[in-house]
Amino acid sequence: MMTAVVTGGAGFLGSHLCDRLIAEGFRVICIDNFITGSPDNIAHLFGNENFQFIKHDVTNFIHVPGKVDFILHFASPASPIDYLKLPIQTLKVGSLGTHKALGLAKEKNAVFLLASTSEVYGDPLIHPQNEDYWGNVNPVGPRGVYDEAKRFAESLTMAYHRYHGLQTRIVRIFNTYGPRMRLNDGRVLPTFIGQALKGEPLSIFGDGSQTRSFCYVDDLIDGIYRLLLSEEVYPVNIGNPDEITIQQFAEEVLSLTGSRSKISYHPLPEDDPKVRQPDISKAKQLLGWEPKVSRTEGIKRTLEYFRKIINENNG
Secondary structure (H helix, E strand, O other): OOEEEEEOOOOHHHHHHHHHHHHOOOEEEEEEOOOOOOHHHOHHHOOOOOEEEEEOOOOOOOOOOOOOOEEEEOOOOOOHHHHHHOHHHHHHHHHHHHHHHHHHHHHHOOEEEEEEEHHHHEOOOOOOEOOOOOOEOOOOOOOHHHHHHHHHHHHHHHHHHHHHOOOEEEEEEOOEEOOOOOOOOOOHHHHHHHHHHHOOOEEEEOOOOOEEEOEEHHHHHHHHHHHHOOOOOOOEEEOOOOEEEHHHHHHHHHHHHOOOOOEEEEOOOOOOOOOOOEOOHHHHHHHOOOOOOOHHHHHHHHHHHHHHHHHHHHO
16 A cells, blocks of 8 residues: 655645545545544544544654655645735745755655646746746745745756656646635635625625636546656646636626625735636646636535534534
8 A cells, every 4th residue: 555645734725635645545534633624534534544644734744654655745835915914834744844844855765746836836927827837926025935836846846856756747727716725815706705604795896807817626636646646747737727816716606606796896916816717738738637627516515514514503
């Protein structure tokens, strides 16, 4: 049985990844310190003989006894609310945390997969974004703490590959949504759904003309799993290229929820990307991957999850 360590395994994506790896027959060791993750996301795995949880801050030395075959580094605040509230922790987990996770991979001779982000492209000057684009990032702006943490993590991962011969993978994750997101995490979809279900105005920053491309979590995890088992060293975009404006997206959420909420407009945050759309040609060619869940279907599934959460909280 293969053993995989997932840092940030109690987070939104990390917990879904733990589920997928266990379903594929892996033994999974989940490491998290619950700064942004939640025990609720992995509660269903406690008692599973192939799941182990370690509460630990990965910016400190990581000790895992026994054989480890794969290390998937997903520990990091990822939503704007989190990384703006935790700027130093975000930089530390991208630098020190990545260094410690790579050190564990080197010790165990394990395959290392880094969860990077489309934010390495910054406010892009090319569209759609492919993996050869170097990005347009403001290193001293408020978003720089996340963007540059991930850019450094990519550089460090490649250094370990080139200098130590470590087997490495880098996934650049574009906007993803689905169950286990937090309603108040500052990302567009949970914010819109939460506001719509509560009858509050939907908050659009700017005039709503900026675009995003939303990928359902099951599709994303499938792409990551395929990348893990591949031999591709350089970054691969995983996301859904179905681009939509924020204005259109707000109207879509209102329609699917049946909400009578209005839309309110607010100033655009500093360095907020105007466009975001992945070029997934590489993922299609190398991994045979492309998203399968439509946005309408994905929103319906996510909506069901959030309705349940809101009902429980009001219960």
